[in-house]
């Protein structure tokens with residue numbers, strides 16, 4: 001079937017994140033999407049088991065990594081993008097509004113003038129409507145903000161990597177209360193995703209199980225979401241969604257790894273420069289988040 005990429009999912013149970021390798025069966029060209037760097041926050045220690053599993057898969061299949069993509073600046077896990085890029089190659093891409101995220105969090109973390117806020121840590125900044133290719137497969141890029149200002153959806157043939165917009169139909173949608181988030185924007189972005197063909201395979205960035213479901217799941221379709229999504233199935237109005245989303249967000253605590261994740265991910269997954277003793281430090285802003 002033309003324009004049908006292969007997809008392999010990698011679930012990280014420590015952060016409930018799903019990373020993907022997707023590839024063009026005709027050429028073996030691949031993209032690695034939303035990779036995870038293991039992080040033991042109590043010890044401040046990183047590890048690469050999750051990323052190594054993806055790298056081993058790409059290597060074993062003989063794929064060539066053309067792109068290392070982020071759907072957004074994640075707040076719940078550290079990105080392994082620089083490590084994946086070092087091991088596999090490929091260009092690192094994210095949404096152009098990364099600059100907004102860098103500005104917001106550069107201020108919150110008082111990152112200083114050495115922290116560039118122009119997205120220059122990435123190889124490619126995508127705008128809404130941009131197109132690129134993974135091998136012979138065209139990729140269409142949709143700007144789908146709301147969870148964060150820089151959220152992008154990558155549509156590759158009949159597969160869409162939708163980041164944190166929709167979750168599984170029985171779980172609902174992503175939160176929209178981080179700095180720069182907007183429930184109203186999220187609703188409008190979700191409508192863009194739901195306007196894709198009904199058979200489009202949707203690949204989610206997170207799953208937390210759901211009431212009555214005891215296994216993790218991360219793949220659904222536009223038709224299933226439109227029929228059954230508990231937050232935004234067909235017939236739910238923008239105002240109804242915004243009221244529900246904002247009320248629910250007020251009950252949520254911050255993700256366990258938000259403080260380290262944002263500081264690293266706003267730098268494209270790179271750590272801040274080491275201090276003069278050679279050690280890298282992350283900051284903890286008090287009473288800001």
Ligand SMILES: [Fe+2]
Pocket residue numbers: 072073074075076147164
């Ligand atoms: Fe997220």
